[in-house]
Amino acid sequence: MKWINRQLFFLDFTLSSLSRRKGKNLALLFVYTVVVFVISSVLFFTTALRKEAEAILEESPEMIVQRTIAGRHDLIPVEYMQKIKSIRGIQSVRARLWGYYYHPASRANYTLMVPERYQHSEGTAEVGDGVLRTWGTLLENQLYFKTRDGEAMTLKVAGTFKASTDLVSSDLILMSEASFRRLTGMPEGFATDLTVKIRNRKECPTIAEKITHLLPDTRPILREEILRTYASLFDWRSGYMIVLLCGAVLAFFIFTWEKATGLSTDERCEVAILKSLGWDIPDILIMKFWEGAVISLTAFLIGAMAAYIHVFLTSAPLFEHAMKGWAVLYPKFKLYPAVSPYQLAVLFSLTVLPYTLITIVPIWKVAVTDPDAVMRYNA
Amino acid sequence: MILSPAIIAMILGSFLIGGFALYASFIGIRILRYWDIRSGSELQLGLERKTYLVSTIFTCLLGFELFSLFLFVYTADHIHSLFVGAMCAAGSLAVNSYGYPSLVVKVTNFVLCGIWLLVNHADYRGYDYPLIKVKYKLLLFIALLLVLEAVLQVGYFYHMKSDIITSCCGTLFSESAGNLTAELTALPSYGMKVFFYLGMTLTLRTGIHFLATGKGATVFSIMAAWLMVFSLASIISFISLYYYELPTHHCPFCLIQREYHGIGYALYLFLFAGGIAGMSVGVIHRLKCGTSLEMSIDLLLSRLCLFSMSAYIAFGAIATYPILFSDFRLEGY
Numbered sequence: 001m002k003w004i005n006r007q008l009f010f011l012d013f014t015l016s017s018l019s020r021r022k023g024k025n026l027a028l029l030f031v032y033t034v035v036v037f038v039i040s041s042v043l044f045f046t047t048a049l050r051k052e053a054e055a056i057l058e059e060s061p062e063m064i065v066q067r068t069i070a071g072r073h074d075l076i077p078v079e080y081m082q083k084i085k086s087i088r089g090i091q092s093v094r095a096r097l098w099g100y101y102y103h104p105a106s107r108a109n110y111t112l113m114v115p116e117r118y119q120h121s122e123g124t125a126e127v128g129d130g131v132l133r134t135w136g137t138l139l140e141n142q143l144y145f146k147t148r149d150g151e152a153m154t155l156k157v158a159g160t161f162k163a164s165t166d167l168v169s170s171d172l173i174l175m176s177e178a179s180f181r182r183l184t185g186m187p188e189g190f191a192t193d194l195t196v197k198i199r200n201r202k203e204c205p206t207i208a209e210k211i212t213h214l215l216p217d218t219r220p221i222l223r224e225e226i227l228r229t230y231a232s233l234f235d236w237r238s239g240y241m242i243v244l245l246c247g248a249v250l251a252f253f254i255f256t257w258e259k260a261t262g263l264s265t266d267e268r269c270e271v272a273i274l275k276s277l278g279w280d281i282p283d284i285l286i287m288k289f290w291e292g293a294v295i296s297l298t299a300f301l302i303g304a305m306a307a308y309i310h311v312f313l314t315s316a317p318l319f320e321h322a323m324k325g326w327a328v329l330y331p332k333f334k335l336y337p338a339v340s341p342y343q344l345a346v347l348f349s350l351t352v353l354p355y356t357l358i359t360i361v362p363i364w365k366v367a368v369t370d371p372d373a374v375m376r377y378n379a
Numbered sequence: 380m381i382l383s384p385a386i387i388a389m390i391l392g393s394f395l396i397g398g399f400a401l402y403a404s405f406i407g408i409r410i411l412r413y414w415d416i417r418s419g420s421e422l423q424l425g426l427e428r429k430t431y432l433v434s435t436i437f438t439c440l441l442g443f444e445l446f447s448l449f450l451f452v453y454t455a456d457h458i459h460s461l462f463v464g465a466m467c468a469a470g471s472l473a474v475n476s477y478g479y480p481s482l483v484v485k486v487t488n489f490v491l492c493g494i495w496l497l498v499n500h501a502d503y504r505g506y507d508y509p510l511i512k513v514k515y516k517l518l519l520f521i522a523l524l525l526v527l528e529a530v531l532q533v534g535y536f537y538h539m540k541s542d543i544i545t546s547c548c549g550t551l552f553s554e555s556a557g558n559l560t561a562e563l564t565a566l567p568s569y570g571m572k573v574f575f576y577l578g579m580t581l582t583l584r585t586g587i588h589f590l591a592t593g594k595g596a597t598v599f600s601i602m603a604a605w606l607m608v609f610s611l612a613s614i615i616s617f618i619s620l621y622y623y624e625l626p627t628h629h630c631p632f633c634l635i636q637r638e639y640h641g642i643g644y645a646l647y648l649f650l651f652a653g654g655i656a657g658m659s660v661g662v663i664h665r666l667k668c669g670t671s672l673e674m675s676i677d678l679l680l681s682r683l684c685l686f687s688m689s690a691y692i693a694f695g696a697i698a699t700y701p702i703l704f705s706d707f708r709l710e711g712y
Binding site for chain 2: 039042043224227228231232235236238239240242243281282285342345346348349350353354356357360361363364367368
């Protein structure tokens with residue numbers, strides 16, 4: 001109890017001491033907060049995107065089988081389905097028809113897809129919000145396409161997707177199989193790839209091996225692999241952002257060092273008076289420790305909260321292009337707020353820990369100042 | 380190398396910790412060479428002031444070591460999804476030959492930093508810095524280990540390749556793996572329980588004896604050290620099994636996962652607290668002989684002994700809770 005009271009007195013003294021030098025401390029606090037804000041925005045945003053990708057892939061099939069020719073993805077014959085189905089442990093195999101369509105008017109790529117059961121009539125399409133927003137030549141709810149042969153083709157918009165699935169469906173156009181084949185020129189008996197559902201997840205690698213033996217020109221891709229790639233990708237992106245920010249962070253630490261070393265005459269006098277009043281070196285160190293802690297924690301809290309607002313309430317306007325990828329069609333989507341203690345711990349060790357270590361030597365230099373020399377010098 | 384923010388933070392932290400430890404050790408070398416308490420020279424006064432700098436650096440380093448120890452294990456756990464076959468930190472640490480050595484050196488450093496700080500605290504109780512030479516010799520050794528830790532940690536993250544197929548707790552901590560952990564898991568749980576509780580009782584008994592008579596500090600200290608090491612073996616052998624309620628899962632890392640309410644944090648914190656305080660009792664008691672601390676240090680030693688015993692009791696309680704209150708019966712299998 002006595003110890004706690006002592007620390008509270010130190011804290012009280014530190015706060016009043018900080019308030020006496022508002023200008024200098026607010027400048028430091030502002031720069032520190034900006035550093036925390038930028039780093040935490042990167043962390044929060046990439047983690048939220050990673051979680052979003054994981055949530056989307058949760059529903060995807062365990063395996064995708066693609067055919068490759070000369071190392072490039074090629075159309076897969078539908079008859080391969082029968083061969084794959086003969087392998088034990090496989091629940092179902094489905095041929096998928098999908099592709100991309102470049103629309104010159106909007107200068108953007110759209111994703112075309114044939115769903116398992118297309119519920120609208122022939123000559124219609126179901127589209128994402130981003131398509132309606134960007135198509136450009138939308139007239140009477142009809143989308144004009146140019147088929148592979150150069151002929152014109154129109155599809156009536158039969159419906160749009162809900163906003164909750166924006167991230168995946170914004171640039172998506174769903175249509176019937178016949179419309180898809182006519183538009184893209186994909187021959188009958190071929191599909192883009194095959195999806196395989198597997199009963200026991202643990203059997204995936206063995207089944208993948210069997211497929212490569214049975215059909216040597218194919219490449220099975222496991223869901224686990226895609227998840228792993230996404231995890232690496234987002235880690236890599238946020239890692240690079242932080243490496244790029246290193247210069248700014250380093251500048252901040254040099255600024256901190258300068259601030260802590262270049263004490264004003266007032267501050268030197270304050271320490272000298274305290275020491276001549278009977279304060280010991282450890283007392284000054286504790287006071288300076290509290291000073292650092294107050295600035296660090298305030299900057300940490302404000303920076304992290306501002307980053308939370310920036311990422312989860314305003315969709316991170318500062319970073320979205322760097323982090324999401326190249327596509328410009330993505331709507332203003334809201335990410336599910338996902339902040340874990342682990343992220344905060346990483347943020348803490350990227351900002352507060354270096355700050356604390358860097359200020360130790362200047363703090364010690366202040367604490368061992370000879371009061372007599374300071375007072376005589378100032379006089 | 381995998382470039383995630385956590386890994387960058389760990390590498391940055393290890394460089395800073397290693398750098399500051401080296402800086403402190405340079406001051407330590409000067410102190411060892413030129414320290415003369417009877418002198419009133421400027422050099423001596425400067426060195427006396429520098430002892431405050433070194434102890435401040437080491438106080439911070441201990442805090443960071445604790446923080447980085449848990450962050451290291453948690454990061455290893457977090458990145459397990461990047462490796463084929465890894466299900467928790469056990470798999471991530473096995474992806475290359477730097478993982479487990481890093482962890483062992485990290486734990487050792489944390490324990491040594493704790494002991495150093497307590498010796499330093501005792502040293503300030505004497506009017507003539509009685510433990511200064513021993514303290515700074517120990518500091519040089521710890522600084523070397525901290526640099527080694529930084530090298531191993533950077534090596535671990537640098538040689539990480541995400542497409543690697545690793546072995547995880549299922550095989551690393553299984554009875555047929557043929558390594559030290561396999562030996563630990565294969566030990567009969569009943570015998571381990573007997574030794575664990577016997578060790579706990581003996582540690583507490585020697586602690587009470589020391590508190591009552593002021594004698595037997597070394598015995599208590601040895602018991603506390605032995606109990607810390609044996610407890611780590613017990614966690615792998617039987618304590619973790621009760622938390623997982625699985626007779627085959629011996630992983631000491633899964634305990635920190637959310638599914639087990641992060642009970643591992645409390646378990647390891649109390650274990651290390653008990654071990655560090657307990658070992659410090661013996662170290663300080665041994666060093667105080669023939670110095671100015673002879674009379675003034677007893678209260679500190681009693682407090683440390685009491686703290687160590689309390690931490691071990693808390694650790695024992697956490698370890699025993701599932702044994703008594705869960706439906707899982709290990710010996711039934």
